[in-house]
Amino acid sequence: MDFRLSEDQRALRAGMRDLLVARFPREKLRESAEADPAKRAPLDRALWRELGEIGVFSLRLSEKEGGAGLGLPEAVLVFEEAGRALLPGPLAASHLAAGLVSGAADGTTVVTALEGAGLAEHLDSADAVLLCEGPTVRAFPVGDGAGPLATARPLRSVDPTTPLHHLPEAHEVPCGAERASRTGRLPVAGASATATAAAVDPGRLRAEAALLTAAQQLGSAARTLEMAVAHAKSRTQFGRPIGAFQAVQHLCARMLARTEIARSSVYAASLAMTLGDISGAKLLADEAAVRNARDCLQLHGGLGFTWEADVHLHLKRAWVRQAQWQSTERAEEALAAALLEGAGDCMTETANRVNGAV
Amino acid sequence: MDLTLTREEEDFRRRLRDWLHRTLPTLPPKPSPADWPARRAYDCAWQRALYDAGYAGLHWPADAGGRGATPTQHLIFLEEAELAGAPYVGANFVGLLHAGPTIAVEGTAAQQARWLPPVLRGEEVWCQGFSEPEAGSDLASLRTRAVRDGDAYVVTGSKTWTSHAEVADWCELLVRTDPSAPGHRGLSWLAMRMDAPGVTVRPLRTLAGSMEFAELFLDEVRVPVAQRVGAENDGWRVTMVTLSFERGTAFAGEVVACRRTLALLARAAKENGRWEDAALRRRLGRLNAEFTALWRLAQWNASEAAHALRTGGNGVPGVGASVFKLRYSHARQELYDAASEALGPLSLDASHEWTLERLSSLSYTIAAGTSQIQQNIIAERILGLPRGR
Ligand SMILES: Cc1cc2nc3c(=O)[nH]c(=O)nc-3n(C[C@H](O)[C@H](O)[C@H](O)COP(=O)(O)OP(=O)(O)OC[C@H]3O[C@@H](n4cnc5c(N)ncnc54)[C@H](O)[C@@H]3O)c2cc1C
Numbered sequence: 001m002d003f004r005l006s007e008d009q010r011a012l013r014a015g016m017r018d019l020l021v022a023r024f025p026r027e028k029l030r031e032s033a034e035a036d037p038a039k040r041a042p043l044d045r046a047l048w049r050e051l052g053e054i055g056v057f058s059l060r061l062s063e064k065e066g067g068a069g070l071g072l073p074e075a076v077l078v079f080e081e082a083g084r085a086l087l088p089g090p091l092a093a094s095h096l097a098a099g100l101v102s103g104a105a106d107g108t109t110v111v112t113a114l115e116g117a118g119l120a121e122h123l124d125s126a127d128a129v130l131l132c133e134g135p136t137v138r139a140f141p142v143g144d145g146a147g148p149l150a151t152a153r154p155l156r157s158v159d160p161t162t163p164l165h166h167l168p169e170a171h172e173v174p175c176g177a178e179r180a181s182r183t184g185r186l187p188v189a190g191a192s193a194t195a196t197a198a199a200v201d202p203g204r205l206r207a208e209a210a211l212l213t214a215a216q217q218l219g220s221a222a223r224t225l226e227m228a229v230a231h232a233k234s235r236t237q238f239g240r241p242i243g244a245f246q247a248v249q250h251l252c253a254r255m256l257a258r259t260e261i262a263r264s265s266v267y268a269a270s271l272a273m274t275l276g277d278i279s280g281a282k283l284l285a286d287e288a289a290v291r292n293a294r295d296c297l298q299l300h301g302g303l304g305f306t307w308e309a310d311v312h313l314h315l316k317r318a319w320v321r322q323a324q325w326q327s328t329e330r331a332e333e334a335l336a337a338a339l340l341e342g343a344g345d346c347m348t349e350t351a352n353r354v355n356g357a358v
Numbered sequence: 359m360d361l362t363l364t365r366e367e368e369d370f371r372r373r374l375r376d377w378l379h380r381t382l383p384t385l386p387p388k389p390s391p392a393d394w395p396a397r398r399a400y401d402c403a404w405q406r407a408l409y410d411a412g413y414a415g416l417h418w419p420a421d422a423g424g425r426g427a428t429p430t431q432h433l434i435f436l437e438e439a440e441l442a443g444a445p446y447v448g449a450n451f452v453g454l455l456h457a458g459p460t461i462a463v464e465g466t467a468a469q470q471a472r473w474l475p476p477v478l479r480g481e482e483v484w485c486q487g488f489s490e491p492e493a494g495s496d497l498a499s500l501r502t503r504a505v506r507d508g509d510a511y512v513v514t515g516s517k518t519w520t521s522h523a524e525v526a527d528w529c530e531l532l533v534r535t536d537p538s539a540p541g542h543r544g545l546s547w548l549a550m551r552m553d554a555p556g557v558t559v560r561p562l563r564t565l566a567g568s569m570e571f572a573e574l575f576l577d578e579v580r581v582p583v584a585q586r587v588g589a590e591n592d593g594w595r596v597t598m599v600t601l602s603f604e605r606g607t608a609f610a611g612e613v614v615a616c617r618r619t620l621a622l623l624a625r626a627a628k629e630n631g632r633w634e635d636a637a638l639r640r641r642l643g644r645l646n647a648e649f650t651a652l653w654r655l656a657q658w659n660a661s662e663a664a665h666a667l668r669t670g671g672n673g674v675p676g677v678g679a680s681v682f683k684l685r686y687s688h689a690r691q692e693l694y695d696a697a698s699e700a701l702g703p704l705s706l707d708a709s710h711e712w713t714l715e716r717l718s719s720l721s722y723t724i725a726a727g728t729s730q731i732q733q734n735i736i737a738e739r740i741l742g743l744p745r746g747r
Contacts, residue, residue, distance in 0.1 A: 001367065001430045002360050003654075003661035009359060073359045229741050244744040249737035256736055257681045264654035265647070271361045277654075280647030333636075335643035339624035 003267070005077070012074055016056075016081040023050055024085055026310070032088055033160045033313060040154065040163035043089050043110060043125035052107020056082070056091070057098040065099055066106075072208065072270040076215040080266075083216025083289075084223045086310075086317055088161040090121050092212040092325070093130055096205055101128050101139050111139070114149070115206070117323050118167040123152060125163075132209075137200040159316035207278050210325040211269050214278075214285035217321050218259070218266050221288035224296035224314050225255045231299055248299060255292045262288040276338045283331040289318035361657065363434070370427075371434050377411055378442040385445070391568060398483060398525040401448035405480025414478040415458070422462035423474045429660035429667070436611035440618075446611075449522050453477040453484040457530040460547070464588045464596050473528070473549065485526035487517040487550070487574055488597070494519075495731050497532070498542035498594060502576060504533035510580040511535070511548065513556075516573065519725075523559045523572035526552050531581070532597055535590050542594035549585040556580075566717040567708075609686050610656040616693055617649045623693075623712075627700040641696050648689045655682055680740075684732040687722035694719045 005013070024047065035041035051057065059075050061067025068074075075095065082091055093113035094104050103109030112126040120129060123142060129149065131138045140149065149167075157164040229252055232243030242248050262285040269277035293315035297304035304311055322328060363371065385404065389396035408414045417432040418424020427435070447454050458477045461469055476482035493500035502515025513533055520529070529550045536544030550557070556579035561569045588596035624642055627633040659678050694716035698705035705713055723729040737743045 001363055001657065001661065002664070003658045004665060005359055229743065232743060241744050243737075244746055246734070246746045249741075249743050249746050250730070250733040252741055252743060253684070253733035253736035256741060257684050260678070260681050261648075261651045261655060261685055264658045265651035267359055268361060268651075268654040268657070271359055276646065276650055279643075280650045283644065283647045284651055329640065331647070332640035332643035335646040336624065336639040337643075339621050339642060339646055340628060342621065 003264075009074060009077055012070075013077040013081060016078050017084070019054060020081060020085040020087060023047060024087055029086055029088075029161065029310070029313065033307075035160070040124055040157075041088070041161060043122050045110070045125070048089065048094075048110055049107040051087075051091075052105065057095045057107060058105040059095070061099050061105060067098070072211065072273070073267065075212060076266060076270040079212045079215035080219040080222075083219030083321075086161065086220065086223075086313055088122075088317075090126065091216070092209045095212060096209055097128070097130055097139070100137075100200060101130075103127070112142075113209070114152075114167060115209070115325060117327060119320075119323060120149075120152065120165045120167065121162050121320070121324075123149070123154075123163070123165045130205075132202055132206055135202060137202045137205055157320070159313070159320045161313060162317060162320050164320070206325060207273065207275065210282045210331075211266070211273075211278050213321050213325045214262075214266050214269070214282045217282075217285035217289035217318060218262050220314050220318055220321075221255075221259045221262060221285065221292040224289075224292040224311060225252070225259050227311065228252055228255060228292075228296040228299045231296075235301075242299070251295050251299060255295050258284075258288040258291060276335060279326060279331040279334040279338075282326045283328060283335065286318070286322040286328060286331075290315065290322060293318050363430075367428075367430055367434060370431050371438060374413070374435060374438050375442070377413075378438060378444060381407060381411070382442055382444060388445070394522075394525050394569070398449045401445065401450055402480035402483070404445045405447075405450050405454075405478075409479045414480075415454070415474070418459065418462050418474075418478075422470050423478055424462065429663040433610060433656060433660045437614050440611050440614040449483050449525055450477070450480065452486045452522065452526075452530065453482065453528075456486055457484040457528070457549070460530070460596060460599050461549075461587055463599055464547075468584075469549075469587060482527045483522065483525055484528045484530060485520050485523045485552070487520050487523075487529045487531040489519045490516060491518050495728060497597075498545070500532060500534060500545070502531070502533045503537065504535050504546060504548065504581070506535070506583070507580075509584070510582050511546075511586070513548070513550065513576050513579045513581055516575050518573045519562075519571045520559075520574050521571045523552070523574060524561055524569070528552060529574070532593055535593075539591065544591050545593035545597070546590050547587045547593040547596040548581050549587065550576075550579060550581050554579050554581070564718075565720065566714060609683065610653075610660075612690070613649055613652045613656060613686065616690060617646075617653070619697070619712075619715075620645055620649060620693060623697050623700050630700075630702065632700055632702065638696070638699055641699070645689065645693055645696060648685070648692075652682065652686055652689060655685075678740075680727075680732045680735045683727065684729055684736070687729060690722050691719045 032041045055068050056078055058067040059070050059078060060072070063069045079091065090110065090112035094111045097111035098105035101109060101111050104111045109127045110122070110125055111128045111130060112120050112122050113130040113132060114120045115132045123129065126142050128139050129142055131140060142149065152165040152167050155164045155166050229243070232248050232252060233241055235242050265277070265284045266281040269281035293311060297311045297315060300309055300311060303309050386400065389400050391397070405414065412425065413435065415424035416427040416435050417429065420426035454477060458474060461473050465473070477484065488497055490500050490502060502513060502517065504511035504513045511533070513531070515533070529552055531548045531550045533546055533548055534544055535546040538544070556577040558575040558577070560573045560575070562571055562573060564570050620642065624633070627638060632638055659682060662678065694712060697712040698716055701710065701712060704710060707713060734746055738745060
């Protein structure tokens with residue numbers, strides 16, 4: 001057992017961070033936040049293709065399929081960086097669609113998902129949508145607005161960088177509700193995407209989506225902690241940096257504790273992939289992202305309440321991601337149910353039956 | 359990132375598990391919690407059994423008489439012992455987790471030879487005399503004086519909240535050797551015999567009704583200079599080693615116990631119908647996430663410690679232990695608060711195990727550095743915020 005990141009993993013994370021600094025600098029984030037909310041900020045497709053080229057979506061496909069043959073831990077590190085930069089878009093859905101929907105892997109096709117609470121993000125920009133309800137996973141073209149999308153209603157999204165549609169009659173399916181590995185087919189694809197038939201285990205897909213979403217939340221939580229600490233060191237009141245006041249210090253200390261608890265939990269879930277670990281990771285990462293953004297906002301005083309400061313973008317994105325794939329309520333219920341099924345087992349051992357339980 | 363156990367670690371686990379299953383049924387029944395001499399005897403017999411089987415001082419360095427096990431093996435030990443229902447360290451807590459490791463890191467060869475083997479064999483029990491009536495969180499302000507007189511220090515003052523003092527043979531004592539030096543400069547770390555003339559122990563009753571700790575009155579107690587660990591006036595640094603051991607390793611096993619309690623609690627709620635209450639269910643679900651994550655954090659910390667050991671460090675837990683301590687203390691209190699909700703009116707019966715645990719959990723955010731102090735440490739030493747006021 002060595003839980004620390006390997007050299008390669010550290011390099012991968014640093015590489016992704018550098019790339020986002022170069023390709024998705026703050027101005028780009030602000031640009032998409034300034035878009036007319038009524039027009040629903042379109043996705044930057046050039047950037048999406050770039051993400052495809054560097055392998056964000058194909059990371060886990062085999063080299064034969066044009067991927068990098070990496071695993072979930074690596075995907076988690078890449079998604080953590082995406083969350084840190086508040087990179088917009090249906091990243092988890094497109095990543096999971098790589099190898100299932102043609103063009104998803106290289107970023108030429110944007111795949112969103114309809115899941116959980118009946119939400120779909122970036123529907124206007126997407127070519128295809130994954131429908132993750134019941135025992136199967138299906139893909140639909142977005143183009144004709146038929147099928148399950150017929151009732152989709154645009155929301156005036158609280159997150160200016162994440163346009164949302166709502167489908168009132170969609171029901172949230174608990175993550176990994178079907179234990180048996182049933183086979184789903186992906187029969188349909190959009191105009192630019194040809195159908196790919198593949199075996200998909202919907203429970204597994206939802207679990208992975210929850211985990212990759214949790215990873216983005218972790219990145220956001222770590223970022224707002226950094227922003228809070230930097231502000232606490234530089235902002236002076238009463239003749240000293242506000243970071244010298246204990247009330248401020250303790251807020252920051254609890255932000256760090258939340259981040260590190262979420263980090264252990266997200267990283268461990270990427271290795272063990274048990275339902276308990278994944279639901280716990282989603283729950284704790286959601287909490288870290290939302291609470292840290294709130295505390296960061298508080299520490300910025302009046303500045304924190306402005307549109308100009310970035311902190312509201314973190315909070316709003318965190319709210320959206322919290323609702324996606326496995327909401328807090330779902331995660332808590334899943335974790336409660338697990339208690340009746342003999343949680344309290346040996347924990348170091350579960351890692352040795354990797355991927356057994358989802 | 360790798361959580362799988364190596365073949366060696368798996369072998370270690372298998373042998374340990376076999377041994378636990380063979381040995382635990384042969385232990386005598388647990389003594390009454392109020393009978394301290396019997397508790398000491400029970401805890402020491404368990405320690406002796408560990409010693410005979412080669413599990414004593416697992417994570418201590420080999421040249422200090424330990425087994426030189428990796429932090430991962432230590433974690434496996436804590437988990438397996440807990441899952442098998444093995445006894446806790448009990449009265450040997452300070453010897454095995456505070457004083458012993460400190461002597462192993464800071465003591466001379468002669469000091470190690472004198473003090474460590476009896477701790478490992480369960481023959482001598484230690485207590486910790488740090489806190490004083492006027493010096494708790496601000497430990498460095500302590501006043502107990504040690505004045506050099508030939509080859510001994512003459513110690514006068516008082517200590518308080520000293521756990522297991524009644525049954526201890528030795529006390530790791532923090533004293534002021536230089537009254538002119540301010541704060542943490544001028545302190546020294548001494549090993550004091552509890553039966554030395556001038557030592558008076560007055561037991562204190564805890565809010566749970568038990569006698570767990572005591573006041574110590576020291577009236578011109580002579581402590582040989584040879585029983586000082588580390589240099590004179592360097593006791594603060596020596597003590598910090600001890601304290602980070604306390605926060606880093608002492609509680610990992612308890613997280614496993616909490617997860618088991620949580621599962622039992624869910625079953626109890628299922629049986630008495632309270633499981634139908636979604637608010638309670640969700641509260642328990644959240645605790646499941648928290649304790650699972652705490653164990654993952656312990657694995658993270660163990661991996662960091664193992665790395666530090668490999669690259670020349672001494673395996674002393676780092677500041678990251680503060681994060682663990684802060685979250686764990688709080689989670690433990692939440693657990694037993696939830697237990698009382700699950701139990702309903704029975705939670706007001708002080709003979710119920712979970713009610714007693716609820717009471718004792720209240721000490722977790724105070725002992726071994728309060729939660730406020732942990733947050734100060736995180737803010738200043740990890741986040742680099744300016745010193746607070
Ligand atoms: C069950 C138990 C067993 C113990 N066993 C031992 C033992 O064996 N040996 C031993 O030496 N000691 C022992 N202790 C003592 C323990 O270490 C102290 O109680 C602890 O360090 C706090 O000190 P105090 O009680 O004097 O509280 P104080 O330091 O007086 O603190 C009172 C309150 O003020 C807060 N506070 C103090 N300073 C600050 C600050 N700078 N910033 C913010 N808040 C602050 C604290 O958080 C606390 O809430 C034990 C305590 C308990 C409860």
